[in-house]
Amino acid sequence: MAGTARFGMLCEMAKDFYEVLGLKKGASAEEVKKAYRQLSKELHPDKHKGDKDAERKFKEVNEAYEVLSNPKKKQMYDQYGVGGNGPQGGGGNGFGGFDFSSFSGGDMSGFSDIFESFFGGSAQGGRRGAVADDAGADREVSITVPFMDVVKGATKIISVRKLAPCERCEGTGAEGGAALITCTECGGTGQVTRSTASFFGTIQQRYVCSKCRGSGKVPEKPCKKCDGEGRVQQTVELTIGIPAGLHDGQTLRMRGLGDAGRRKAPAGDLYVTVRVTPHPEFVRDGDDVRSVKKISVLDALLGAEVSVETVHDSMMLKVPEGTQPQQVFRIRGQGMPVLSSSKMGDHYVTVQVEIPTKLSREERRIVEEWRKLKTL
Ligand SMILES: [Zn+2]
Ligand SMILES: [Zn+2]
Incomplete structure (x- = not known):
């Protein structure tokens, strides 16, 4: 890196932002902050007057921090990498061919996972690559069951207030079966490229299109009930399986039973914490x-x-x-x-x-x- 000639800089622009901060891919916000503080102190122009290399690095560090310190940008970057013309642009994380229709949404699809539970473990993210904003949020509820339910196992029906797929448009967000048309904002690619002039040349970055949220399509007429969201707040009855032997306070994770995603984007998960009422005798x-x-x-x-x-x-x-x-x-x-x-x-x-x-x-x-x- 040291002694790189100036003409090499444009290529280096596509360098991994994490690498620039000396971090591993996907490092946490906390780590990003820490690394940035450290590096910006070390490389501060006041300390390296006239040192072009340090100046360049300082810029790089700031650039990387600007993206990685912003949760939205960071998530985007983690998912799609930097676009543009850089030699490493995009990498295997390319956006092309991304097809939302392959996620068959999932209001009730979590049913077979009903007994899956995690105990003290972390809730694995695993968002299957959807655009963050579109995926449904995870929801948490708590229920109380009688002691005997965890002896024999039981099935409970609970009411949950959550975002569920809009019935009027069947989650598509389109009114009356209106066709989905190509998004004019991005021309159907689902992404927009923005060029920014900078110290070392033009930086091109790809963003997910804000109008169609990356799907490349928008409903010709948005659904009147959900305003084109494909989901609405409603009270939904869910069937929860209580496995025999479950302990008081344990949590069941039910995939896809959290908030519905926007326009059939993947749903979040539902975490059900189960309290068990004590038994008078046992x-x-x-x-x-x-x-x-x-x-x-x-x-x-x-x-x-x-x-x-x-x-x-x-x-x-x-x-x-x-x-x-x-x-x-x-x-x-x-x-x-x-x-x-x-x-x-x-x-x-x-x-x-x-x-x-x-x-x-x-x-x-x-x-x-x-x-x-x-x-x-
Ligand atoms: Zn609707
Ligand atoms: Zn678009």
């Missing part, structure tokens, strides 16, 4: 369940079979002779279903021994006898 402990069983002092002394409720069934538990208060018994495989597996946790029963507060005369006589026996 306490969840990871994948295990705990409960308390009261038994009589005689059953504790002599042993017995007592009936115990688990989340699945009622069963007989053998309490051996000499069972102690607060003794815990495990019933294998009778706990919660383990999420995304066929395993089951265990059920733990804590025994509470009930000591009678009143004895009949007869009982008292017997127990007195017993005491005498013990003290002999």
Whole structure:
């Protein structure tokens, strides 16, 4: 880079903006800011009076920062790269042949993904290359379900207020089946090229056409209901599958069930956080369940079979002779279903021994006898 002759500069213009800032492609806004601060300090013209190379680099850095510090421009750049005549212009990220119709929108298309869940993971972006502004936003909702729903799994119908495809125009944004005509702004290419005169020559940059938002087509007559957006705010009923074993506070990600995209652009995702109401009898402990069983002092002394409720069934538990208060018994495989597996946790029963507060005369006589026996 050092010692590059001036005539080489135009070519260098197409240099990757990230590279200019010494960053990896797609670096975060924070990293961009940091790198810019550092470099602009180092390369500041006050420090390098008359040094053409430094001056050029300083300009480059500023140029790169101007694009990468602007979220919209950055996103555009990340997706389409710099256009123009530069040797690296566009790269494989070219805009040509971009076809919105291949995204069959997705109001209800997320249905098969219904059980997909992410736990503590990050919500992967994955916008499939749509123009950012057009893609539907992600939405978040929270629902509360009874404890038993996460034991057996359940299906819930929820109402969500969100942008959904316009029924009048079927999401196309065109009124009464009006044809889509070629956008006059960009001539149907979906992009406009702007030239900017600069210190080192003309810089050409390609932008997504603001009129057709990159589709190259606009409705001849915009739909009256959605004003050509192809989507409107409405309350939509969605069916949500609650997987067995789901934990309180976990979130389900449902692809394509967020806001609809503009004119059939990809929809956002819906994140459903599920709260589980506590059960009066069962306490969840990871994948295990705990409960308390009261038994009589005689059953504790002599042993017995007592009936115990688990989340699945009622069963007989053998309490051996000499069972102690607060003794815990495990019933294998009778706990919660383990999420995304066929395993089951265990059920733990804590025994509470009930000591009678009143004895009949007869009982008292017997127990007195017993005491005498013990003290002999
Ligand atoms: Zn419409
Ligand atoms: Zn256009």
